[in-house]
Amino acid sequence: MLRHPPLVHSPTACRGQGARRRSCASYAEAMRESELHVADVPQSAGTGAVPAPARIDELVAAAHARGIEDRTGTVADYIPVLAEADPESFGLCVADVDGGLHEIGDSRIRFSIQSISKAFVYALLCEEIGHAEVRETVGVDNTGLAFNSVVAIELNDGHPMNPMVNAGALATTALVPGATPEAQWDRIRDGLSRFAGRPLELDDDVYRSETATNQRNRAIAQLLESYGRIRRDPAGVVDVYTRQCSLLVDAHDLAIMGATLADGGVNPLTGEQVVSAAVCRDTLAVLAASGLYERSGEWLFEIGLPGKSGVAGGLVTVAPGKAGIAAYAPRLDAAGNSVRGQVATAYLSRALGLNIFASDSHYLRKDQP
Numbered sequence: 001m002l003r004h005p006p007l008v009h010s011p012t013a014c015r016g017q018g019a020r021r022r023s024c025a026s027y028a029e030a031m032r033e034s035e036l037h038v039a040d041v042p043q044s045a046g047t048g049a050v051p052a053p054a055r056i057d058e059l060v061a062a063a064h065a066r067g068i069e070d071r072t073g074t075v076a077d078y079i080p081v082l083a084e085a086d087p088e089s090f091g092l093c094v095a096d097v098d099g100g101l102h103e104i105g106d107s108r109i110r111f112s113i114q115s116i117s118k119a120f121v122y123a124l125l126c127e128e129i130g131h132a133e134v135r136e137t138v139g140v141d142n143t144g145l146a147f148n149s150v151v152a153i154e155l156n157d158g159h160p161m162n163p164m165v166n167a168g169a170l171a172t173t174a175l176v177p178g179a180t181p182e183a184q185w186d187r188i189r190d191g192l193s194r195f196a197g198r199p200l201e202l203d204d205d206v207y208r209s210e211t212a213t214n215q216r217n218r219a220i221a222q223l224l225e226s227y228g229r230i231r232r233d234p235a236g237v238v239d240v241y242t243r244q245c246s247l248l249v250d251a252h253d254l255a256i257m258g259a260t261l262a263d264g265g266v267n268p269l270t271g272e273q274v275v276s277a278a279v280c281r282d283t284l285a286v287l288a289a290s291g292l293y294e295r296s297g298e299w300l301f302e303i304g305l306p307g308k309s310g311v312a313g314g315l316v317t318v319a320p321g322k323a324g325i326a327a328y329a330p331r332l333d334a335a336g337n338s339v340r341g342q343v344a345t346a347y348l349s350r351a352l353g354l355n356i357f358a359s360d361s362h363y364l365r366k367d368q369p
Helices: 053-068 080-084 114-129 131-137 151-155 166-175 181-196 204-212 215-226 234-245 251-262 277-290 293-302 339-351
Strands: 091-096 101-105 307-309 314-319 323-328
Touching: 053 091, 053 101, 053 339, 080 204, 091 251, 101 251, 114 131, 114 166, 114 181, 114 234, 114 251, 114 277, 114 307, 114 314, 131 166, 131 277, 151 215, 166 215, 166 234, 181 234, 181 251, 204 234, 215 234, 251 277, 251 314, 251 323, 277 293, 314 339, 323 339
Parallel strands: none
Antiparallel strands: 091 101, 091 323, 307 314, 314 323
16 A cells, blocks of 8 residues: 655644645654653552542642643644634643542633534434444544545545544534534534533634635535435535534633543533433543544553544543543644643643553552551
8 A cells, every 4th residue: 555755744734624735643643651751650550539639739730830841832823713822821620520620720711622522522412313323324443544534434435434533523413413504503512511511602713714724524524425424415514513613612611521421421510411421431432442533542552541632722531430631732743632731641641540551460469458
């Protein structure tokens, strides 16, 4: 199979939706242990609850201090309004399943949710139509190709493969119940607001900018329609999808949304059962497999938690049964993921004992008092 030679791109070129733009996620490796600055952090293994609140606060502050020292990466500019973000902004929040909030820095600066919305719209759809139908129609397997790949659709006979790539996200949005695009949009905005525990608003500037540059998504939607994977007007589907990506959130919101998935679908602040525990399980499984696209394996190898990033600088990670971790820092690596967010999350995964693959020897501890 022919492969493209390695290319050097900025993340702003990577994430563009225009027909002539190419994502460089295919050519960029995920951040490694040395780049995440955690080689000196012992991996704790925690099988119970998270530590006491004061200890979490201490570790969140330490994670923020580590992250703020990293000034690598570039702010996205393919949507002009995104380029206006302060590159030094950095907020971090951990929301535990008991409702405890631990935040520092710019955790209340709002930004567009972007691709992070895919995870929560998928959860809402699973709640509506069920495990089997979503698996059959949208899929759960990693494509191994870029998030906006057209080739992946053709290679799989029109199947979108998973809901985290753009094809799968468009197929997911198309399946959301509603007689009209406006009805679908109302349902999506209401659902994501229930995840966040407050009404979420549309960023009109981001929405207009994305609408002007989403030719590739329009092409993907039309291709899916030709395969019978979308049975609505593809233009309407793309419009609803663009709006869902333009909702305003902050790191505080994303942490609560992540904690809702971590706690069987119950929002830790409002107490509302947003989705079922079974839906949370399915959503986290998909995030683990494909949340960081074709680099999801590397993310799991280094971080060990389901997660999802957005090009505006948001990053949400879920520790099942424990907490949601969210970061906002608009400088992105070559794969389009928040650099400081990854550094802070890697530290917290180790220091809080959140890595779902980590363990200590029960045998060696059994004779200890």
